[in-house]
Amino acid sequence: MTTDIEIPSETGSDKINVTVWGRITELSRFNPFLPAEATVELADEGLSLTDTVLSNTRDQVEGKVLVLGRTSSNDYSALVPLNYPVQPGAVVRMPKPADIRRILIGDDEDVHRLELGTLIGRKDVSVALKTNIIVARHMAILAMTGGGKTVAARRVIRELLDQNYPLVILDPHGDYLGLWEKRKLFKDKQINLYFPSLSVNDKNLGLVAYLVSQMTQGLTDAQKEKFHEAIDRIDLNGDRELSVTNFIDLLLKELSGLKKKGTHPGTIPAVRRGLNMVRGKIGAMEIANQKLRQRLSQYKWKPMPDPLTAPEQFVRPGHASIVYLGGYDHLTQSTIVALVLQHLFDNRASMANTIPPFLTIVEEAHNFIPSRGEGQMDTPSVEIIRKVITEGRKFGVGLLLVSQRPSRLDETTLSQCNTFLVFRLVNPRDQAFVEKVMENLSRSDSKLLPGFGPGEGIVSGQAVRFPLLVRVKFDKDLVPQGIGDEDFLSAVAEWTGSTQAEAVERGDSFEKDLEGL
């Protein structure tokens, strides 16, 4: 809303005409001539209001407006804080779309913007975010389930891919697999579908040590000595590359051939236990991931390239690399995320110039940067995500954090995001957390959070001039066909039983016959 007022000039000698801009934060409708107790009587008696003497024509709509600032009356590009009161009784106007666009963009007309959607209640006014701010200074998309975070993330991905901006998507639940399905819509772009495949070669011999340190209680100095002694006996020269599980098998073999003399009798068995533990976990999870991929057989999967040795397979202009983490437990997912991010970040930080700047989308971010209260501060990915969020800007490594439980996110990390897109949040703890973390979010704005519809939210931060209520554009064409809610009812109807179930059934039948005696 706008209103034109006259305010004293800064010199105080004369007055200037300004336009004050405000955003409606609250709307209420009431009829002072319709007493509440009368409506109760109408309901109790099943009466229609119009059949009585009650009045229904004098209701009023009252709006509360948050003052955003003022501009000159004839040029809306420069919005400055208003430091003089608005005139009581002044006429309030609904500005034209072109004027709003002007106030939203200001003087930065040449800056590239990412089209996000339209203002809520003003379909004729589009909302766009400064692209460079998003990719360099990090963004967070927060919403409860069904709030619209995937729709919003897809929107950002599409816009960035259009700009050939490289994307790495860490996807625990397969929410972004549809991008591959709809890859034809991204002309001249490449969508890569990766499954975690940890392999060891002569350049990343430290991988297993890293896994052991993250997935077990770690090794003592003496144990490390024996571990490295075993590694040294394995020949990985040339192009030889082994999967992690095969490499661990080799290590175990080498460990049994080591001299036990001079060492504590428990040292080698302890190293073996640690390696067996890692092998068992990874082996089981590889199988789980494989089974999940088999159910998604229509997708073309590729093993995840080594981020250390082949970062360019992850990050290339016009490429979106989706790492599907389904089937892996929390710790392993976190380890993989840490591994990928660490190597890619190191690559950029080392100025090796093998990969361009890129944006990483971390879905279910609360699992990878949990708050201290969650008691998972040893989650492997915490350290590298913190590093990226504080130093990434210098090296062109951006983060887009997506989460449905903001209050479970690490507060320090989240507050480093410069742009927030918050959708419907019903949980009061999440609302309070968001209010605390987002500097620009007013009390009245946070009150709106539980009332947002799907795709409706508030965007705030450096990517926009002031917080805006936005309805995110729904890219209907990007909705995947291959993935949807599973039809469990049909699955039960078609269920033919299992060997185990048949065995149990036989036992039940025997028990029943005995009872009949």
Added chain:
Amino acid sequence: MNRNLIAINTASLRADEAVWRAVTVKKLLPLLADQHLIGTAKEYALRYLKRDRTIYAANDKNTIPTYKGQKCFRIPDEIHDDFISNWKNSEYLFISIEGTDAALTVIAVFAESAKSSFDQISSRDATLRLNVFDLPPIRATSVTSPELRSAIYKWLGDEHSDLFSINAHRFLNSTHILTSLFAHIGSISSKESVHFIDRIRIIGDHFRKWMEPRIKSIEKDHHDLWGHVYGERISFIDGGMSRIIGLPSVEPMGIRVGTYTVIPGEERAEEREHWSMDSAVIGDILSDRSIIEDQDYKTDSKRLQEAARYILEPLSLLTHSKKIPLPYICLLHGPLQNQFSQYDELRPAYIPGVDADFLAARGIEKQDIVNDLRDIATTQSGKQLWNSAMAVYAFIMRRINEVDIPMLGVVERAASKAMIHTSLKNLVDDGVITRQTSSRVRSEIMQLDVDDQIVFGCLLKPGEYIEPMEVTKNPANRANDRWRPLMPQIPKIFSTVLKCGEDAYPFRVEFNRRFADDKIQEVMKLVYHTSLLLPRYAFPVGIDIVDKFAKIPDWMSKGISSHLAANVFRYCLQEGDVRTLRLMRTLLSRSPRDFFFRPKA
């Protein structure tokens, strides 16, 4: 208030020679159950339901006699035969003992059989285990369980509401009535305070008995009522006033009279509701100071405001009643007719005459008033005071009286005793009570300083009203000599009191003329149902609506500073144009947001 209950098996006690002898020969009813039930009380009042279903109530205190070591209640001679007959024909007797040691009331009521009493009580609440508490009684049982006692009282109250003064009990015990009574009790002597509630209840009880034939009842049936008034125009009218702060004079005072007309059943919003406002400032209504003879006069500002409002409101009502299409009924917030004798041009009020232009704008000319009224007062110099507020008011009242449409004044929180006094007078005139009883009641009411709303609140049940009574609001003896001949020409009005909620004060309804009984019932039914739309406030909702509409907003009363007002008037005076001056004054009494009520500052 303490309440105790004794249930007696009359058949078994007939066989008890000592008890039967006490009842039949000594005319005493032994307490039979726990003697402590009557505490240290020495006296009691008896209420008894006779065989013909009428109530015997002896409010004069009886002393409590003792017979063979047992405390008893005396059976008065005039009901003794009835009591014996009742005893013989009934199986059970309930004796309720309630009140305090200082004001004990004993209520006796017979029940024919267990089926007619205990079965009904237990059927209302299956969880009550009567047999555990020796009920029905084999001989005499004191009901000690609070839940059971409450259930029996509930049943007795529903069956015999008048005997147990249920209506008065509920009214006097509701929280907000008690709160105001408490404040009231503080203003009367401690001696009166002790029995205050009991005495009001007794007055209410008797009044109800005497007024019984004059009490009319309305059944709650919204669908029937709104179906009946479907498509009719119903108007609500109310006035509001404003003062411009900071001006040395009380003038200009803005007055506006708002009208809300609604057609129930009409679906088209633009046809259904009509809102209008009649605005003026006092100086435009009462401006002719030439009628004041006293050279050293000072107009009583409070009375000036009242006089202006009392003239503008009924005048707007009258104007509205003539509008085509004619309304079905008009309801004015406040009295239809006021006591107007103090608003003349003489000491102490010194009210100026009504502006001729103001009257002309509303279709009233000098000739109309002169032709209609006899004996209009004249000044010492012989000038006929045709436009005196007194004459104009009388003229308006006479026109309103002539209107065939019911014109009602609805008065809430009426602190007067007018309806009590008129009722007592009518009761004496009709021979229902003697002049002595009337005086006794008047003196009691004066002593307790209770008004219409408390007495009628006790005696009426929700949906009941008193048959409208002719009320003289402007008796000749209250007017100054020169105006006395005019006073009888002001028509009498017809007043009633309607109670809409169990724990709500009743309100007064004044009619412009005597209407046929069925018309009155029809009108009261509408008033009752419009009040039911405000179930807690229990007042016609249409009046509440127009009250909000007509209120002069705060910003107008307080916000217009003396600076602004003085400047406006200085400008107008400099212009020297009367029309501009009048326009500015009228504008100040209007609100640009004409439907807003008291906006927040």
